[in-house]
Amino acid sequence: MELWFTEQQTPDLGFTCKITKTIYTAKTKYQDLAILETKQFGRMLVLDGAVQTTIADEFCYHELIAHVPLFTHPNPKKVAVIGGGDGGVIREILKHEEVEKAYLIEIDQEVIEASKKYLPEISCALDDKRAEVIITDGIKFVSENKNMFDVIIVDSTDPVGPAVGLFETNFYQAVYECLKEDGLFVAQTESPFYDQELIRNVFHSIKSIFPITRLYLGFIPTYPSGLWSFTMGSKKYDPLEVDISKIKRIDTRYYNPELHKALFALPTFVKKIIE
Ligand code: SAM
Known part of the structure; x- marks a missing residue:
């Protein structure tokens, strides 16, 4: 089964990327944190559903x-x-x-x-x-x-x-x-x-x-x-x-x-x- 991550960037638009692995998730005192592995951008840091940074860019x-x-x-x-x-x-x-x-x-x-x-x-x-x-x-x-x-x-x-x-x-x-x-x-x-x-x-x-x-x-x-x-x-x-x-x-x-x-x-x- 393919897994896709979508960040809702505006109320009417999403950014979607295929995930090869969910490396880590946590609910911190301040936000939801995820580290995802993707083919397109390499590892990705996501906070509260928003991409913060990726290895590629x-x-x-x-x-x-x-x-x-x-x-x-x-x-x-x-x-x-x-x-x-x-x-x-x-x-x-x-x-x-x-x-x-x-x-x-x-x-x-x-x-x-x-x-x-x-x-x-x-x-x-x-x-x-x-x-x-x-x-x-x-x-x-x-x-x-x-x-x-x-x-x-x-x-x-x-x-x-x-x-x-x-x-x-x-x-x-x-x-x-x-x-x-x-x-x-x-x-x-x-x-x-x-x-x-x-x-x-x-x-x-x-x-x-x-x-x-x-x-x-x-x-x-x-x-x-x-x-x-x-x-x-x-x-x-x-x-x-x-x-x-x-x-x-x-x-x-x-x-x-x-x-x-x-x-x-x-x-x-x-x-x-x-x-
Ligand atoms: N480059 C990213 C972007 O533009 O989306 C930001 C990356 S960096 C991970 C953002 C950091 O700001 C988060 O780790 C968050 O915890 C931190 N942050 C948010 N509010 C803050 C505050 N009031 N004081 C210090 N750090 C804060």
Whole structure:
């Protein structure tokens, strides 16, 4: 008998993928967790029925959310990831030699444990000497720490459950205060095709707090519509003013210096969302 997994991406649309094996399932304190084996994408982490990451396409998302901010800040030493329990963003951050410490602020320890056990290709850097895992609510963490980080990366689930507050103005204000005086942050901000109101609200919220606000796009095959947005708020450095000839070549499959500014060139319908 064939087994198929379907994520209901919108009330009227599903993403369906054949499963060769259910590797692990758990009901954690915060969400339903599953690790599925698929032919098309390899192993897949699913939370509350939504695909978080897969072995085949994780590089698209993790490289884009990590390297764009880290190559925009000229000297990122202390970096925090809010969410990101699979460890993929930490792995990318630690490719930057100047980073002294990368903190993972994840609410659900079970996501980290399952990723370490079943997704070692993604979670492999979580035990690095420069990585520190803190199990707590990211909203609480940023509101309790001031002037601490060069870069903050918000790698959250969709805005449901414990992640709702990660898309709100109060949180962005706390992120602003948690950053050093020239700090910057990036958040994953969903699909420009399906989540236009969310993108508009988040962009204008961030713009009301940070002097520089920019939206960029990437292609992630397993996320709704494939087209994905990231929003950056920066106190000082503008990603569009980076001298791309000075960007170091690191080992990546999606990001490269030529893409750094090009990612911010938006299709007309996306420009209209944030006008
Ligand atoms: N790349 C994925 C995406 O865009 O769908 C997100 C991956 S990562 C697994 C998301 C993580 O955010 C989850 O492990 C979840 O537990 C965590 N998370 C959700 N709300 C949080 C909060 N308030 N504080 C810290 N972590 C949170």
